[in-house]
Amino acid sequence: MIKRAVLIVLDSVGIGELPDAADYGDVGSNTIKNIYMNVENFCLPNLEKMGLLNIVGNEDINKNHKFTGTVAKCNEKSKGKDTTTGHWEISGLVLEHPFPTYPKGFPDDFINEFEEKVGRKTIGNYPASGTEIIKELGKEHVDTGNLIVYTSADSVFQIAAHEDVVPLDELYKICETARALLQGERGVGRVIARPFTGTEGNYTRTGNRKDFSLIPPHDTMLDYIKNSGREVYAIGKIEDIFVNKGITRSNHTKNNKEGIEATISALKEDFEGLIFTNLVDFDMIYGHRNDVEGYAEALKYFDDKLPEITANLKDDDVLIITADHGCDPTTESTDHSREYIPLLVFGKNIKENNNLGIVDSYASIGKTILDIFKIENHIEGTSFLGNILN
Known part of the structure; x- marks a missing residue:
């Protein structure tokens, strides 16, 4: 009997374009x-x-015929390619309509109302790289106190502010105000606080980022597990993505290293339920900056830590490694990419050398976890539990 599931999301580590990628x-x-093709001697x-390279589509770079887990790649049914959409679908909530995006910036009536409510003017209000826009507008922000607001190809309203100009508590309250305004037809997936420090020419984003998501409109895998009396331990930005809904405790780690160590620490505890970890660096630090070498090193770091993670699995644990979308650093785009996500399942009770091919939805992950716990549910997705157990 499996008592605990460990779900690790490698944020943005996609595994190939989806059929509608052209859209x-x-x-x-x-x-x-x-990354394999562009980084010399990468492994x-x-x-x-x-079984990573046994996933469909990697035949030409695969060197291993035997592997220790069950693998697949998952199709995304929801419309979109952002963090909230991906995590919600993994947890059984498929979105029929994408969150709104603002390729020309947010409308004047919203900006005017936002400025009036927070008591500060804004600058920017266009799609931009977060690191580039603080280079462009950082000095003006520091000189005037005006908030840097911007978006991307994703459904986000981002607010950048120097920590010495706008204290974190104020920035978070400003984001809460924006979140309250951005509902209904303007309900972007996330409002994101993007604090930074430093001086002109050397502005650096800090680890105090905070995401303010919409509340999931229906119960997800997390709610069902929590309501069954089990633990739902959220690590990283999971608590932000789900607005604490369905979570029993959390550890808001700020980077991959902290997230991995928190996961290992949680594994050493004795409880039943779900450990749900998001490792954000792949996306936040490397993918959006097209830093191929940095992305590769981050993957190697996780790979180096994987034996420590598996060594701390109990016999009645199952480990699931996946992603939430892509963010290919080798392309011209600095935005997320519409990709399949990898699925690797490992544990004493899990079949080896087992390839499921293509799974029809990210939501099948959540459905399977609920089946593991024998929890009746009404989330979307098709369980693959019967195909992975020894």
């Missing part, structure tokens, strides 16, 4: 494979041993 401008995107021996 999103993402033809040719394949985050994992393109991830522990993930490969678990």
Whole structure:
């Protein structure tokens, strides 16, 4: 009997363009494979041993015929390619309509109301790279106190502010105000606080980022597990993505290292339920900056830590490694990419050398976890539990 599921989301580590990638401008995107193809002597021996390159589409770079887990790649049914959409679908909530995006910036009536409510003017209000816009507008912000607001190809309203100009508590309250305003037809997936420090020419974003998501409109996998009396331990930005809904405790780690260590620490505890971890660095630090080498090093770091993670699994644990979308650093785009996500399942009770091919929805992950716990539910997705147990 499996008592605990460990779900690790490698944020943005996609594994090949989805059939509708052209609709999103993402033809040719394949985050994992393109890193293998562009980084000399790149390898991830522990993930490969678990079956990473046995996933459909990697036949030409695969060197292992036997692997220790069950693998697949998952199709995304929801419309979109952002963090909230991906995590919600993993947890059984498929969105029929995408969150709104603002390629020309947010409308004047919203900006005017926002400025009036927060008591500060804004600058920017266009799609931009977060690191580039603080280079462009950082000095003006510091000189005037005006908030830097911007968006991207994703459904986000981002607010950048220097921590010495706008204290974190104020910035978070400003984001809460924006979140309250951005509902209904303007209900973007996330409002994001983007604090930074430093001086002109050397502005640096800090680890105090905070996401303010919409509240999931229906119960997800998390709610069902919590309501069954089990633990739902959220690590990283999971608590932000789900607005604490369905979560029993959380550890808001700020980077991959902290997230991995918190996961290992949680594994050493004795409880039943779900450990749900998001490792954000792949996306936030490397994918959006097209830093191929940095992305590769982050993957190697996780791969190096994977044996410590698996060594701390109990016999009645199951480990699931996946992603929430792509963010291929080898393409011209600095935005997320519309991709399949990898699925690697490992544990004493899980079949080895088992390839499920293509799973029809991210939501099948959540459905399967609920089946593991024998929890009746009404989330979307088709369970693959019967195909992975020894």
